[in-house]
Structures are given as C-alpha cells and as structure tokens.
Amino acid sequence: MDTLFYIAIAIFVISFLAIVFDVFPKSLVAMTGALLMVLFGVLPFDVALSAVDLETIGLLMGMMLMVDIVSGSGVFSWLSVKLTKLTGGKPWLIFILFALITALGSTFLNNVTVLLIVLPIVLALTRGVGLDVKPFVIATIFYSIIGGALTLIGDPTNVIVGTSVGLGFNDFLFNMWIPISAVSVLVLIFFGIFKWHSLKPISGNLRQLFISHLLIQKIEYKFGRQELSKSFIAKVLLILFAVILGFVFGDFVGLNPTIVALLGAMVLFFMTTKHSSIYESLTKVEWPTLLFFAGLFVMVAGLKEVGALEMIGNTFIELTQGHSFLAMLLVLLWLAGIASMLIDNVPFVTMMVPIVLQIQDTLDPSLPLDQMWWAMALGACLGGCGSPIGSSANVVALGLAEKSGFVITNKEYLKIALPLTLMMLGVCSLYFVVLLS
C-alpha cells in the first residue's frame, strides 16, 4: 500500500470523526476533506468533479424547492388545524392522527420540515392539557423517520441508495411497504401498552377538557386566520400530485426521479409566480446539506481510488463467508441500524453503497441481491430513531420540545426509543427471514 492509501484513509477518518462529533459544520468538513483529497493527489480534479452524484443533489434540490413553495401555500398548517379540531382534544386521537399525518407527510417531504409544522401543534395541545409530552414527541420522531423510509424521496439515505444504484420510486414503495407497515403497527402497540397513561381519555377531567378545547380554539385562531389562496393551493396540490404520479410511473417510461422533482419545482414556479419567487426559494435550499453530500461523494471516491473500499468489502465478505445470504442481509441491516444510532447515517450509507456493490459482484447473481439495499436502507433509516442524535429529525424535535419548556433528557429518550428501535430492527429481521424462507 502506498502513501496515497494512508493519506486517503487519514483524510476520511478525520473528516468522518469531525462530522460524527460535530466538531465543525458538516458541510465545511466534507468540502475540506474533498479538497484535501484533490490537493494531496488522491484524486485528479476532473475525477473528483465527476464523483459528485448530481442525480442525488438534483433530486434533493428539486424537493427542497418544492417543499418551500408547498409550505408557503399554508396547506399543511391548514391540514394540521383541521386535524387538531378533529381530535377534540382526545389524547389518543391526537397521538394517532398526528402520527399518521407525520408519517404521510414524511413520505414525500423532508421529515424535518414535517416536524417543524406538526410538532409545535402537538406540543401546544399536549403540554397545555398537562399531559406527558414525551410519548407524543418521541412517537412523532419515530413516525417521521418511518414515513421517510417508505419512499425514494422520504429520506436522504434512500435518495443516495436509489440514485446510486438506479432503484426507482416504485422499487422502494413495493419493497418497503410491508416492513414499514409492520413497524408502524409495532410503534402504535408499543405506545398503546407502555404509555397508555398519557394517551387515555380525559373525559372524566373537566379542567383538562376545558384547557384542551381552549387550546384547540387558540390553534384554530392562530393558524386558521391565515388567508389561504384557493388557486395557489389548487396549483400546489395539482403539481404535487403530478410529481407523485411522475415518481410512480416515471419508472415505466424511463423518466428519472431527479428530472421529475426538478421539473415539478420549475413548473410550480411558473404556475405560482404571484405567490412564489425562485430567488427567495433558492435561499431556502439547504446548500450546506447539498455541499455536505458533494464533499462526501468526493471523499468516498478517494477511498475507492486507493482501493480502501475494496479492502473493506473483502473483509466483509471474509467475515460472512460460509454464512447464508440471509445472514449477510441481517448483518447489513443491524450494522446499518446500529451505525445510524451512533453516527450520521448519510456518510455511512455513502461509504457503504460502493462496498455493497462490490460484495454483490462476488455473490451468486441468482440470489435476490436487491434485498441488500432494502436491508441497508431499513437499518439506516430506522436505526436513526434509536438515539437522540440518530437523525436530524431527533435533534430538531428534541430542540423544539426544549424550546417549549420540555426537556427530554438523553436517558429519558433512550429509555423509550432504544428498546423500540431494537424491536423495529427485530421485526425487519423477521421480515427478511420470512421473505427468504
């Protein structure tokens, strides 16, 4: 092994640790790592540029632009207010309806965006009535991640897997719906059994009922007084629906999801010129996240260039040699799950994609090799629920709760989330066992 090999490993490991421990902004670290790879000659500049997966970046950018316009239409706030009214202040109904809207919203939108809309209302409703907010906050986090895991565009790790390997929107939907439905039910049962005291009806407590109805009215007044433009909402819903159709049927006509997302955003800008501005929306695009992705792609390409990924892949094959394909899937699922609990799952998945591709080359092609992607995607997404730093959704939601005066300590979070996450990974394992048997 030559010097470049060690340089590439050193750049990647130091950057990876700096990202994991939040020493500096992630995008800064990733971009610096990428530049160092070029500066030290690990990668020629043109190779580094071509390593940036513009398909992933384009899909994320398209969705971010669309989310900005859709949020601006007020349609989600309106929907949340309607749901609030529908709950009538009943804790179990608040739990179920908001879990549902969070999961559904997260299948198509960034889950942090969904949390920013839904969680303040959930917090206001539950906190005001004097309920324990913990189960509500934690369940909202879980359902935002679970919902995101269902689709190609629901979670950045899925975007990376899908666009890197060429798996489409329908591939995700068809392969993920069973395990995702199973874990959704599991979470519902878990909270229903272990946190029933926070969800049980309050119909015997006049004070709680009164505050609950008062808060519903306040929420209705606060969010409902916003004047909504019917034509704006109609256009937004129309394009959103067309984009979803594009994702679903694009696979059959060879229409790339990135093209669908970017086209959807552009058409939406043209159709809503009165209400939206591309200049404003471009400022809302999470450029640091996109630069973070770009930097990561270059760093991983650097590792590949010096043969480090091949080495890791070979080690993985050696470790799993002699074991069944199922065992390999389960190792992948749990490895991704545990890694996601501890570190940012985006760099992990970015690094793992070429490794898994390399492993697949060594396996019998008659095996259902695509299952490896689903195992990794499930592990990477769901594992993020397991710790307070497991995903950006957790960090944002716990931060929002703290801002509202409700501190959920790491210990409190782990007490509920860790066993539940392990159970979810257990259910996914069972799914693969049944599938392959």
Add this chain to the structure above:
Amino acid sequence: MGIESEVGTTRLNDMVLMGLKKAIHDFREKGEEDFLQQFYELLEAVKNTSPRIALIIDHFFHIWNVLNEAKQQEHSSSHLYWEKKIVEALKAFAEEAKHERKRMIKAGVSAMSKHDVILIHSISGSVLDTLVEAKRKGKDFEVIVAEQESEKTQQIVELLAKKKISFKVVPEYMLSHVEAEITKVFLGAVTINSEMNVVCDAGSNAIVSEFHLSHKPIFLFISTRKFSLWKARSEHHHYKVKSTKTLSCAPVEFQRLKFSHDRVPLSYYDVIVTEMGRMNAGEIEKIYQKKYKEREAWRKEFFRD
C-alpha cells in the same frame, strides 16, 4: 392566560366560553357532586390567573350561580341537564355581549371626526371593530399602527388590510416623529382595577404618557363588564420573560427582560368608551364603585371567596 396578550380579552372570553361549552359536552361525570366539585375547581383555577381577567371570572361565577340555583330547584342530575343549563347561560352571555359591543362601537364611531389620524397599538377587538364599522359607514380617516411584537402587529395589519382601511406602521419607539399628525389615540385594555389603574398591553404606558403630555385625546375602549370588582393585588402580578443572549458578533451575555402587561392610571385617559357611552375617568370611577358594592353584596350571599 398567556393567550390574552395574543388575541385580546374579548376574543379570549369568546374562546373560553366556547371551550367551556365543548368541555361540558365531552365531560362524563361520576355523579352530580363530582360535576359540581370539578366545576368549582375549574372556577378556582380561572380566578387565579395572572392577570385576573374579570370578564371571564364573572362568567364562571354566573354559571356557578346558575348551577347552584338549578341544583336547589330541580332534582335531576343528568349530564344533559347540566349541559342544557350551561348552554342556556352561555347563550345569554353571548347575546348580552353582542348588544354591548354594538353600543360600544356606536359610541366609538360617533367620536371619530373627518380626516382623523388614529393611533392604535394593542390587539383590541373593540377598537378594531370600531374602525371597521367606521370604514363601513364611509368615514374618512387614517390609522397609524404603533408597531410592537411582530405577531401582534401582523394580526392588526392583516385585519386593516383585509378591511381596506388606510394605515401605516411606525415603531412604537419612534412615535414622536408622527405625533403632530395624530389626532386621536384608541386603546383597549384587559381590565380596570380597584386602584383605578388600567391593566393593558405592554407598551401602552409609554404611549399614553407621551400623548397625555402632548394633549392628544386618548380614548380607552372597555366594557364595564371587564372591571375587576375586587381589591387589586399589591404584588406586581405580571409575568416576566428572562432570557440570556450571546451576540454572535461579540461574546456579550446580557439579560433581556420582557413584561406581559402595563398598568396605567385611568386619569391619563381623556375619554372612556363603554357600552354605556363615552365618559371621563371620574364617571367611570363612580360606576366602578357602584358595581363594586353590588358585587360585594352578591359575593357575600353566594360565594366563599
């Protein structure tokens, strides 16, 4: 009752009564005593908010009174029976409030002159309704909104824009620059207490003081039902929000204090617009004392507070 500063007392009262109606509808009591006990506990909680909101407390007292009278007269204790009694009481309040509001708006509109430039500040349903009615009647006036917390100012701005009322916004600490063009100041309030202080939105004190000194007529819009008919608490009951901030440009930490309400002497206001018409501070004090005595007698008869 932090909601009050966001929506105004009158709207909060509407919300409270609607919330109570729905809560009673959903409530499943374990018998008559349980219901009355829980209602009494709710009343105690409502009585002890900070600041105490007289309008709401009075409504709860009235309902308590209705419930007790009904309990003595009838022997039915079904949930539907209590609900019916309360809904009847709530309907009566709503009807009464509607008429009062109409009278107050009429008194307010009649105080407006041609080419008036009216300064407003807090979210006051009575003030805003008066302006809307004046516009509807074709009165020629302009509004200056004293800008305060963005959320509150935004609510006012949204309403004025919706009703096509001509307005401009000036930060509340820059009002001296537009002082000359302002002809009247319209303000709302939470209550008037026994010390003849007006409890109102934070920032009102500075505005009233400034315009009192410059002899601009200051109008206070308040229903006599909002009077706090009990002895004012001696302690400073308004909440404070403390926060420590670190400026990004320089590592300076400091405390930022915020207050929910101001107390302004009633005598600083020139005209008090009520459902009984336009009055001065002296007349209001007389009405207050009369109501206070009536309330004391009533309280002795019915309540344990």
